[in-house]
Amino acid sequence: GDSVTQMEGPVTLSEEAFLTINCTYTATGYPSLFWYVQYPGEGLQLLLKATKADDKGSNKGFEATYRKETTSFHLEKGSVQVSDSAVYFCALGGFKTIFGAGTRLFVKA
Amino acid sequence: EAGVTQFPSHSVIEKGQTVTLRCDPISGHDNLYWYRRVMGKEIKFLLHFVKESKQDESGMPNNRFLAERTGGTYSTLKVQPAELEDSGVYFCASSRQGAYGYTFGSGTRLTVV
Numbered sequence: 001g002d003s004v005t006q007m008e009g010p011v012t013l014s015e016e017a018f019l020t021i022n023c024t025y026t027a028t029g030y031p032s033l034f035w036y037v038q039y040p041g042e043g044l045q046l047l048l049k050a051t052k053a054d055d056k057g058s059n060k061g062f063e064a065t066y067r068k069e070t071t072s073f074h075l076e077k078g079s080v081q082v083s084d085s086a087v088y089f090c091a092l093g094g095f096k097t098i099f100g101a102g103t104r105l106f107v108k109a
Numbered sequence: 110e111a112g113v114t115q116f117p118s119h120s121v122i123e124k125g126q127t128v129t130l131r132c133d134p135i136s137g138h139d140n141l142y143w144y145r146r147v148m149g150k151e152i153k154f155l156l157h158f159v160k161e162s163k164q165d166e167s168g169m170p171n172n173r174f175l176a177e178r179t180g181g182t183y184s185t186l187k188v189q190p191a192e193l194e195d196s197g198v199y200f201c202a203s204s205r206q207g208a209y210g211y212t213f214g215s216g217t218r219l220t221v222v
Contacts, residue, residue, distance in 0.1 A: 004151075036213075042215060043216055044202075045213070046210045096165060097144075097154065097211070099151050099152035100151060101150055102146075
């Protein structure tokens with residue numbers, strides 16, 4: 001069945017460092033891909049999405065490109081801030097979304 | 110617009126007791142979903158309502174879980190009787206008909222002791 005695999009955390013970075021969180025997927029058809037973020041004490045928020053191959057989703061300095069050839073949707077940010085500390089979830093699908101296990105990011109000042 | 114509201118935010122109950130979680134979706138959102146995250150693992154789909162009808166309940170773990178959405182507005186998820194393995198965070202989400210990418214609530218953290 002469909003599945004999502006993302007890198008295990010936690011990931012600890014210093015402020016202004018470059019961030020990559022890897023995400024790969026297995027799916028039939030051409031699902032939409034998402035990144036959700038959960039800040040401490042809050043619910044899940046949609047961070048960005050891509051609906052077809054080669055689409056790039058972007059928001060708040062984060063980017064991810066839908067790569068059909070490598071079945072990947074890696075999350076990147078050029079310069080992280082302390083406020084980016086959160087748990088990040090890669091997900092695929094639509095009405096029945098399939099989530100990865102989440103990657104916790106700690107950013108140190 | 111108001112977001113998705115879940116109540117309570119935390120619940121601690123003893124094994125064998127009953128707990129009812131509530132979700133108020135965004136007004137006008139026909140689609141309502143329940144998910145849960147157990148012990149830091151993946152967020153797993155439980156079920157999907159379209160208005161008051163259960164569209165997909167394939168993720169419901171067993172018959173101790175009962176979800177309802179009377180009148181197509183708010184939804185409840187009842188666990189009866191609760192077991193230790195039911196502990197986790199239960200998320201509710203909603204979306205407009207045909208929309209992709211949900212709006213999630215803050216979740217209910219359920220602890221069964």
